[in-house]
Amino acid sequence: MLIYLNGKLVKKEEAKISVFDHAFLYGDGVFDTLRTYNKKILKLDMHINRLFKSARIIGFNIPITKEEMKDAIKQTVEANNSAAVSEFRIRVTVSRGEGDIALVAECKPNIVVQVTELKKSASEIYERGVSVITVKLERPLPEAKTTNCMMQVVAKEKANLVNAYEALLVNNENEVTEGATTNVFIVRYADGKSNLKTKVITPNKDVLEGVTRYIVVELIKDLQKENIEVDGKNIELELRQIKKDELYSADEIFITSTTPELVPVILVDDKFIGNKKPGKVWKLLSEEFGKYRDKYD
Template identity: 35%
Template structure:
């Protein structure tokens, strides 16, 4: 059966779900989005994702035409209509149709689009065997040019780094910021573990403040680990005992090598396993 796509209060079959070719989301990447997981039919960390969506929209002066409460209900109805038990929601807000120019005053009717589907970002074996990463030559956008805390429709920066990864036979790449510090990966936040201390770059390193990232930081602290949001270099990653990535779609996935350097014993480490287990328990507790 065809998926039911929500667009501005109405549901359409996949082949009938359309927006204008003059929408500035298409023409200029002018809009924001969220990716949200579904576990057992329930939308995971729903409030946190909706809050971030509205914050991103506010920063780019995009007025979402429905309230947060209405958005929550719209997402839940989309999930229910598509009978998704375990899956993923892509929530997109575009600037709306306008003229061939950058002036937002010449646009109207922002589009609220909600897609609910199943997802498998990485093959299952990578969660048991770990990922291999390369460092991309493409750096993260300068935070004074475009704040990485805005989850915008313009992902070309990430895509260029992803191309580098796939060209090298990897499926993810580490990105540095304009100061040469560790930022994040093309679609995930990065954590390392050294001497049982869990570390991750701070928000001012040019990262998206991930909802899953924040959940894992809380889990690590509750489990009794020292948790540091601190500046990291490639050297810190190379000599780490363990490394893992977090993201809504990726969840928690181990990394076992970067730029040809083996991390630890080349296998997912015990603290990574523990945090993955705790995160899985958290997702089940929401069901």
């Protein structure tokens, strides 16, 4: 395996960062995770824009241009390409860099691009759905994807202890913001009374705007424009905060992220959701995402 490190491709065992790097000392850096489809990177520009935005939010400049970053990623994928690997998972990390042991110091950022083989998610999670838990935690600087992942680590550890697939973060206002590594959507079916349309709801405040989330939101908007119906009812997108209690009364829940795409949730805090199986809106959106993905060039 070859790793991109500050402009050079080096062997895994030669890729080393100083113990004085501020990402090691303080979690002071940014990263992004990408994946390939047919060896092509989906939404590369959007991932790069988010990486640079994250760096701006925490107050440092990435020392290469966006085009140079894209070239570095493509170069790393190509250098590791082989017939034995069907798809890649790509991790781009930019640390603030090596400096004095002080919260604020003069540093030169380090840029690392790593690729690993992308393993397919188990078909079982899509066929049966997954369980999740809620955890009272808030991620600092939620709009930035930083290397300070302690809140996500704690949340994931809590999920692992009860064999849950994911942990959903709940803030001090008792609002669900996002998952430890995912974005969350809930679905409320039309009831013919106060709710005349089937609503798909996702938080839009204090969250990292996931690339898969963005695509799904755009797909829902397209379905709205085309008046596509589910069980004779139109779909409507709502971007707003979700109260924790709304999870338990939702007709469907699904979570999104780059690698597994759209994952149906059937259990939250040991409470079954809807009809206890992956729902029809999730199925429709998964199919639409598949069409989008397959035609992507």
